[in-house]
Amino acid sequence: MSLTVVEPATEQVLAELPRAGAEEADAAVARAKGAYPAWRAIAPPDRSRVLHNLAGLLAERREQLARLEARNAGKPIGDARGEMDMVADTFRYYAAAPERALGDTIPVTGGVAMTFREPLGVVALITPWNFPLTIASWKLAPALAAGNTVVLKPAELTPLTALEFEKIALEAGIPDGVVNVVVGPGSTAGARLVEHPDVAKVAFTGSTEVGRRIAASAAQTIKRVTLELGGKSANVVFADADLQAAAAAAPGAVFGNAGQDCCARSRILVERSALDAFMDALEEHVEGIRVGDPLDEATQMGPLISAGQRQTVASFVPAGAPVAIQGSTPDGPGYWFPPTVLCPVDREDRAVREEIFGPVAVVVPFRDEAEAVALANDTIYGLSGSIWTRDGAKALRVARAIEAGVLSINSNTSVRVSTPFGGFKQSGYGRELGPHALDHYTEVKSVYYAT
Ligand code: NAP
Ligand code: MG
Secondary structure, eight states: EEEEEETTTTTTTEEEEEOOOOHHHHHHHHHHHHHHHHHHHSHHHHHHHHHHHHHHHHHHHHHHHHHHHHHHOOOHHHHHHHHHHHHHHHHHHHTEEEEOOOOOOOTTTEEEEEEEEOOOOEEEEOOSSSHHHHHHHHHHHHHHHHHOEEEEEOOOTOOOHHHHHHHHHHHTOTTTTTEEEOOOOOOIIIHHHOTTTTOEEEEEEEOHHHHHHHHHGOOOOOOEEEOOOOOOOOEEEEETTTTHHHHHHHHHHHHHGGGGGGGOEEEEEEEGHHHHHHOOOOOOOOTOOOOOOTTSOOOSSSOOOOOOHHHHHHHTSSSTTTTTEEOOSSSHHHHHHHOOEOOOOTTTSHHHHHHOOSEEEEEEEESHHHHHHHHHHHHOOSSEEEEEOOHHHHHHHHHHHHSSEEEEEEEOOOOOSOBBBBBGGGGEEBBBBBHHHHHHEEEEEEEEEEE
């Protein structure tokens, strides 16, 4: 069976690949299992050196990888370059980890106890199509640094950079069998990895719906699971904020990656007294977004990933929807959808409650701080969010009150290599990036030495 990979900006075929199923997933797990003893036994400085090599090669291949990602995922080339920088930086950050895997010594009766951080074994990494290699790197780097071997199953829509990565890892000196990429459907290849008795852990990023299924299936073998799932994050703008700065930043936070971002601040909550001024400022920024060819340096927003995704997104903007602001799209082929702001919108509307995963934002006014927090938390999700105000104490109060894993004050950014990333509530569990990620790719072992 073969898999056709499509370029979303042109609707043309980008690649034809063999399509893996359960058997190929089994074979990849067997390779990873075979490679595990030697990889875990490598001296820490040597494992560190190989990961540094890998970071260096990824940095050298930045342009090639960025162009491939831009074409396959339909993202602006400038964004793709930034993502490839993060991929290399993530490997550089975790390359230091093998030599910093510190344990504790605990004095106890009759002797001393010590703790070790042990690798888990074979880890399955299942990733989505929106930030293909970036999200894979958040899992690959700490998993490998901790001494695990891995099977990566990228989304079928965007497998190309994962396949390049597999080759680059070998070139960097990662032994054969340590990194295995399986390109196949979630329902067969992915599901098999989750069931497989020789897989110790599944690290998943994707929809809450599939995450639920994975957690249930992994329970059969008591697998460790980390889940990075959906979001419906709030961008809370108080009247005392720098409204021009907030309005200039808001579009990037929801139309970036054409809204196909789990951290998208897709609910813009604005203090009622500032609503008109904010909407005026926002209009200019939304209408100015340049939507077009991902490989054009001037492009700020590309197409959606697929015709199916466009249809889903369009269902949130039916005829008669309260469209307050809308940008434009190119003519011709490509899965385009214009940046769209809905206001005023009923608080029970699907567009307010559900993750859209496309370039559609809702603006909802609030009365005061308490109502802002209540609205921000009125969702099953809890991934990210922003607070805009010049009152520092209020900013911190609201940041502490919002039930989400990643918050920004006077900024809409979410991810940094050195800080933990992950969700509250139905946005998942576990943390990626920063020092916390390593905890999820290791077990603590306690050894008692009688003296
Ligand atoms: P998805 O449909 O959940 O798929 C994610 C991955 O899981 C894909 O590789 C998919 O394979 C695989 N999969 C599907 N069914 C499976 C099963 N039964 N068993 C094992 N694997 C299975 O998500 P998506 O459509 O790719 O991405 C969009 C979603 O990801 C959004 O909800 C978004 O919020 C979320 N997301 C979250 C984060 C975060 O960090 N929190 C980051 C990015 C995206 P195939 O697609 O190849 O069949
Ligand atoms: Mg999907």
